[in-house]
Amino acid sequence: MVRRSAGQLLLGLLAAGPLAGGGAAVAAEVSGADLQRSARLAYFGGFDRNADGRVDVEEYLDYLRAGFDHLDRNGNGRIDDDELPAGARRSVSRERRGHEQAVRRAFHRLDTDGNGWLDIRELTSPPR
Ligand SMILES: [Ca+2]
Numbered sequence: 001m002v003r004r005s006a007g008q009l010l011l012g013l014l015a016a017g018p019l020a021g022g023g024a025a026v027a028a029e030v031s032g033a034d035l036q037r038s039a040r041l042a043y044f045g046g047f048d049r050n051a052d053g054r055v056d057v058e059e060y061l062d063y064l065r066a067g068f069d070h071l072d073r074n075g076n077g078r079i080d081d082d083e084l085p086a087g088a089r090r091s092v093s094r095e096r097r098g099h100e101q102a103v104r105r106a107f108h109r110l111d112t113d114g115n116g117w118l119d120i121r122e123l124t125s126p127p128r
């Protein structure tokens with residue numbers, strides 16, 4: 001069993017959300033380097049809303065905020081116990097504010113060349 005970072009697990013969970021556009025199948029395959037190219041493109045496209053071929057921190061935040069909102073079914077800004085997917089207890093930042101900070105940290109970890117954008121390789125690479 002591959003150990004996944006919190007960020008990776010979160011992405012897998014959130015990619016199953018409504019914005020993924022057929023992303024449920026993609027999410028099931030989100031495991032980093034072994035993603036098929038078409039799945040990687042679909043996954044990347046879910047983030048890259050303006051389709052400029054790169055994902056900036058706002059696009060990344062928007063996507064994962066939508067995922068947070070999807071999990072936060074009662075809209076109270078918290079992911080409560082009964083809203084957490086099974087197996088995610090320690091992996092999802094459950095307060096909106098903490099979630100956004102975690103997402104920003106995840107973004108900067110993925111941005112391995114430090115240029116402020118994620119390309120498809122960075123976005124789909126395994127967590128370090
Ligand atoms: Ca973009």
Ligand SMILES: [Ca+2]
Nearest residue numbers: 111115117118
């Ligand atoms: Ca980059």
